[in-house]
Amino acid sequence: MFGYGPGEMVGLPVESLVPAGLQEGHRRHRAAWARSLSARPMGAGAQLAGLRKDGTTFPIRVSLIPVTSASGQLTLAVIRDVTGSGRLGDLAVLPWDAAAAQREHLRLLDAVVAGLYHAGLGLQAAEGLPAHDARQRTEAVLDELDDLIRQIRAAAFADRGQSGPPPPGAPGDAW
DSSP, X not given: OOSOOTTTTTTOOGGGGSOGGGHHHHHHHHHHHHHHOOOEETTTTSOEEEXXXXXXXXXXXXXXXXXXXXXXXXXXXXXXXXXXXXXXXXGGGHHHHXXXXXXXXXXXXXXXXXXXXXXXXXXXXXXXXXXXXXXXXXXXXXXXXXXXXXXXXXXXXXXXXXSSOOOTTOTTOOO
């Protein structure tokens, strides 16, 4: 894939496979990954490039996997040439994208639950207040609920790649 014959890369740094302008950044990322040692795709969402022996570059996808062997901690890199693969090349990162989306949904769910709990406490606190103070407290709770609704709508429509609700009767209109 990179144009090197058997044994030609022995002793060369992995940055020999990275375009010149990206080598220093790659060294920093590699050092950071060595501290975390978790399997992951490199540069999820980014356009990665490999450098062939002849100096040409090509688009790649890379997955890193820590491996413990008798000689110590190693890194297995699975590299795929995605030249001309279009959207098919993006399939490699789908599991990690799904995990990130799930974490974001859980964060939003936590914010909703906390917001509703806080609103409930605010309404309970307004119960014994004089009418004017209770009205102010209730208005403050309604403002908090409006903010929470905006958060939910922003997250829901960001997932759909839209800036607002679909028009009535549009495909996928669940509102």
